[in-house]
Amino acid sequence: xxxxxxxxxxxxxxxxxxxxxxxxxxxxxxxxxxxxxxxxxxxxxxxxxxxxxxxxxxxxxxxxxxxxxxxxxxxxxxxxxxxxx
Amino acid sequence: xxxxxxxxxxxxxxxxxxxxxxxxxxxxxxxxxxxxxxxxxxxxxxxxxxxxxxxxxxxxxxxxxxxxxxxxxxxxxxxxxxxxxx
Numbered sequence: 001x002x003x004x005x006x007x008x009x010x011x012x013x014x015x016x017x018x019x020x021x022x023x024x025x026x027x028x029x030x031x032x033x034x035x036x037x038x039x040x041x042x043x044x045x046x047x048x049x050x051x052x053x054x055x056x057x058x059x060x061x062x063x064x065x066x067x068x069x070x071x072x073x074x075x076x077x078x079x080x081x082x083x084x085x
Numbered sequence: 086x087x088x089x090x091x092x093x094x095x096x097x098x099x100x101x102x103x104x105x106x107x108x109x110x111x112x113x114x115x116x117x118x119x120x121x122x123x124x125x126x127x128x129x130x131x132x133x134x135x136x137x138x139x140x141x142x143x144x145x146x147x148x149x150x151x152x153x154x155x156x157x158x159x160x161x162x163x164x165x166x167x168x169x170x171x
Binding site for chain 2: 044045054055057058060061062063064065066067070073075
């Protein structure tokens with residue numbers, strides 16, 4: 001593992017134009033991992049503990065937005081319209 | 086509260102947007118309203134209250150769910166092997 005890093009370091013010193021490659025690949029990989037993490041932890045369809053958290057989508061407020069981009073949907077104007085019981 | 090519900094039931098056109106189910110796949114919305122209708126009936130009749138507000142859930146699931154699903158679940162409820170928790 002450290003020898004791989006030494007090899008990469010040597011290659012970068014000899015060909016510094018490779019640095020943007022690492023930046024972009026690294027950035028893309030980070031974004032993928034972050035999105036998968038958000039899906040695993042924050043998605044209301046996901047329940048890791050079915051005994052204590054059986055229906056996590058019911059915990060969303062009526063005005064709470066889960067989607068990253070919601071076009072044509074003004075969440076602040078929504079009201080809770082289901083009867084309580 | 087109850088006349089609000091009557092008002093809403095009278096002006097009902099279709100199932101409103103539900104923030105819990107914002108995507109195209111509304112399967113869970115259908116099933117949740119079916120469950121909520123039966124849970125509402127069970128909870129309100131256990132408290133000896135009028136179950137009229139539960140009609141909201143019935144209207145919503147009838148708008149959303151395919152008829153064959155509703156029939157299957159009703160048959161399962163009668164037979165006693167409905168998989169959801171009511």
